[in-house]
Amino acid sequence: NAGVTQTPKFRILKIGQSMTLQCAQDMNHNYMYWYRQDPGMGLKLIYYSVGAGITDKGEVPNGYNVSRSTTEDFPLRLELAAPSQTSVYFCASSYLTGGRSGANVLTFGAGSRLTVL
Amino acid sequence: GQSLEQPSEVTAVEGAIVQINCTYQTSGFYGLSWYQQHDGGAPTFLSYNALDGLEETGRFSSFLSRSDSYGYLLLQELQMKDSASYFCAVRHLSSGSARQLTFGSGTQLTVLP
Numbered sequence: 001n002a003g004v005t006q007t008p009k010f011r012i013l014k015i016g017q018s019m020t021l022q023c024a025q026d027m028n029h030n031y032m033y034w035y036r037q038d039p040g041m042g043l044k045l046i047y048y049s050v051g052a053g054i055t056d057k058g059e060v061p062n063g064y065n066v067s068r069s070t071t072e073d074f075p076l077r078l079e080l081a082a083p084s085q086t087s088v089y090f091c092a093s094s095y096l097t098g099g100r101s102g103a104n105v106l107t108f109g110a111g112s113r114l115t116v117l
Numbered sequence: 118g119q120s121l122e123q124p125s126e127v128t129a130v131e132g133a134i135v136q137i138n139c140t141y142q143t144s145g146f147y148g149l150s151w152y153q154q155h156d157g158g159a160p161t162f163l164s165y166n167a168l169d170g171l172e173e174t175g176r177f178s179s180f181l182s183r184s185d186s187y188g189y190l191l192l193q194e195l196q197m198k199d200s201a202s203y204f205c206a207v208r209h210l211s212s213g214s215a216r217q218l219t220f221g222s223g224t225q226l227t228v229l230p
Contacts, residue, residue: 031216042121042204042220043160050214059219090159094216103150103165104208104216110159 002026006091006109013081013116021076021112023091031094032074033058033106034066036087043090049074081116088113119143121221123205128227129195137190137203137224145210149181149188150218152204160204163190192226200228 007022025032030051035043035058045058049068063085065077074093078085092106121141129135139149148167152160166172166181166188178191192199202223211217 033218035220040223042222045217045219048214048217050216056214058217094218096216097165102167103148103162104218105150105162105165106152106160106218108159108161 004091004093004107004109006089006112008112009110010113011115013078013114015081015083015116017081018077018079019081019114021078021089021091021114023074023076023109024072025074025091025093025107026072027093027095027107028071029093029095029107030071031104032068033092033094034064034074034076035090035092036060037090037111038087046076046089078114083116086114086116119207119209119219121205121207121219123203123221123224125222126225126227128229130229131195131197133195134191134193135195135226137192137205137226139188139190139205139221141186141188141205141207141221143186143207143209143219146183146186147208147210149179150206150208151177151179151190152206152220153201154204154223155201163203165208195228197228197230200226202226 033048034046047066049055089112091109151163154160164179181188206220
């Protein structure tokens with residue numbers, strides 16, 4: 001099984017350009033997430049989705065958009081790239097173990113390293 | 118909102134035991150998770166505590182005290198391959214979703230020979 005697949009792995013953008021980071025999972029998970037990780041920092045939630053057609057903002061959504069037309073795919077769109085969006089982006093999907101209070105276990109993709117110059 | 122605090126760096130020698138602490142402030146708390154991330158890699162799930170007490174998984178154990186809003190990850194018999202960043206993360210209720218994870222800033226563990 002592939003798990004969570006992200007493309008591209010690396011990208012350099014000029015200020016003002018737009019692009020889409022692709023994310024696909026083959027585990028039939030309903031929940032999917034986009035996080036960004038700045039150097040030496042933790043992960044900050046950008047957007048998440050609880051199922052096809054349903055998305056919601058996380059902690060740092062400004063400058064990004066998402067869509068979820070299928071269970072498998074959760075692309076992240078960057079509009080008008082800015083240097084502050086230079087980061088590593090991780091997509092993840094999750095499942096619950098052990099019932100309602102169980103662990104929400106996130107499976108992450110390998111990450112997409114984006115540089116905006 | 119949510120906030121988590123953990124030490125930025127910890128250093129230990131091979132074969133030793135190390136404890137990484139995490140304190141948190143959150144509403145709608147469900148549980149505390151730990152993730153490991155090697156340099157250049159993706160975070161991977163290690164453990165989860167929803168109830169007070171100790172959970173053991175091989176050389177790793179995780180502890181939670183809900184009343185103190187505190188937890189820790191205990192790594193025993195340290196190996197060089199344990200050198201990595203370790204993140205605590207709270208599972209909490211937010212915007213109607215009970216499956217939000219907010220991460221701490223991470224603790225860089227260096228294991229010396």
